[in-house]
Amino acid sequence: MAAEMSGGDLSRLRQLNALAVIRVLKGQPSLTLTEVAKRTGLSRASTEDVVRELLRKGWVAEAGATAGGVGRPARRYRFRADAGRVLGVDIGGHKIRAVVADLDGNVQHTARVPVTPEMGRLERLEAVDRAVEEALEGAGLAGADVWASGVGTTGLVDGGGKVMLSEALPEWTGVDLAAHVRRLAPAPVLVENDSKLAALAECWRGVARYAKDMVFLLAGLRTGAGLVIDGKLHRGFGNASGEIGALPVLGWIRAQEHLGGEAGDVFAAAREGDKAALAAVRKYVKDLALGASALVLTLDPQMVVVGGGFSRSADVLIEPLKRELDRWCIRTPEVRMSALGDEAVVLGAVRLALDDVEDRLLDGRTPLVSRP
């Protein structure tokens, strides 16, 4: 029985072989053809053929040859992460962040524009424009050089990149963020809720790299959650997963109130042993843990990651939080504090954009090599 290969199949196979070569090169500083052939399982001849075409198309570059043993040193090849660029944007209450990153997700330039929670829609969108323009300029790019953009925002976001509901920012419900950012960079724009993007970032570059199922808690002036299930961001049927805060009995609505207006001061006082501050932190943690327990009992995740502004106060938060989770959960998962801090959302936005680039490579919308 022979293997069946139509013309379309061959085209797809060439694309998949080229993707396989890119994937093994991406994980390494550089590789020889022999190493690429071994790691992809392709023949030497096919490997040479694919690498030649990827060189021609600019996806791969020659790296310095290194002498190894006797004879002429073998040529080495590396993935060109600078073959393309993506844009990541985080629209927060206090700051707009825009970054340009390469295809490895390395940030090339970051722009920060301060805003206030009270700002109206137009003012905030103008700040987005300034941040994006500054990031592009800083990276020496025009909008047309961007391959994909990821945007994070507070609130519920629909599948088309519109804000369906935002309680935290005035005049923010109904904003078509995808259309707005597409004016600045005409590539595909993906918009997602900020807690969901932070969850994505933690699994990519943060403390949850080895967790398949993970609950991310946004602990800050707002409380939110993002879920990663089976290695994938879980959005929900209407993109409204993780909204446990809507159930008053689970405490997230009132959680921050215990800390008053200046949460940073309360955490600092608690650190010094101030009784009233310690009691306030305890009450906050009790409410945070109640909602978190509902998420944990539902999903039984491998890990809970605490991020957001309050994650800087890990030293006074983490032990009481673990104790409260122990009280309610059948199996308390590992609890970790985010190491990405403020950068989590914008990094998640970069990851969202890179996922879109990779999807287009995988399904052949962006051809890597010429058709046979």
Place this chain on the structure above:
Amino acid sequence: MAAEMSGGDLSRLRQLNALAVIRVLKGQPSLTLTEVAKRTGLSRASTEDVVRELLRKGWVAEAGATAGGVGRPARRYRFRADAGRVLGVDIGGHKIRAVVADLDGNVQHTARVPVTPEMGRLERLEAVDRAVEEALEGAGLAGADVWASGVGTTGLVDGGGKVMLSEALPEWTGVDLAAHVRRLAPAPVLVENDSKLAALAECWRGVARYAKDMVFLLAGLRTGAGLVIDGKLHRGFGNASGEIGALPVLGWIRAQEHLGGEAGDVFAAAREGDKAALAAVRKYVKDLALGASALVLTLDPQMVVVGGGFSRSADVLIEPLKRELDRWCIRTPEVRMSALGDEAVVLGAVRLALDDVEDRLLDGRTPLVSRP
């Protein structure tokens, strides 16, 4: 660039081609070779080759030829669902159910053995033995004829088929159900929590066939939940997903108390308009909905399916439940009553066993065709 095929790849390709033929045949009463070739995308010669070998191995049989247009009628082929058998077992508080099913999941024989919630471990295991023996005998099989067994039980189950924790049944914590059932039928035994299996059954044969994300509520003398996420049963890192009942504030622990000892009578009285009964049902639904809302707000599923003993009283339950969910959820999913009723768990056990059979076909542990 040529397609790369090693010996192992070819073996795997033959297995995948054979699986592809089985899959298209499974969906139809019978097909001609031309139809099989068209639907699998294989060449006529390869299709003939695969079908000939599947005939020889007993996976496929000739079906009656049907005349179609001019000329000699084409031969037709069908999948032989009776090529293998699986066992499904549901261990409940009041009843043990064992069924034998074919590879299409059609139940060949069902055995029911009554038990009581108070029975100890040995007595209950003896009842399991009787039910399994009766089901096998009724189907005219020996234990060695079974390809895989699925077992559903109340309580938390570990990955190896042991009951980690059961609060509902005495002496049930620690029972090694996989080992016990393997004594009766030596094929692989998969053990799972009953709510999880009912969820699986609803997505396979029940009202959630078209739902990718679904929350199943077990509403009966116990309250439980099973989650299907992205088309797959979500077990959780420690197999403890859906255990929202552990959080007292969410009401599941006290839910049934509102109905007293004879829930059936209360539902019947509520149906007749009895004020006290209606109030009791309302209190029950309020508590059921609180925990259900936590599940829904976490996952934002497409559908909620209500099963278990109380699902027979859909007429008095479903509207109040929808109203309570509307009260708490951001997006209330479609709410459906199970149509599988009491059979859901044992059907889910059959599905679990069939999944194991299919996994072994897919990874080649059960070879469909000879190696090249």
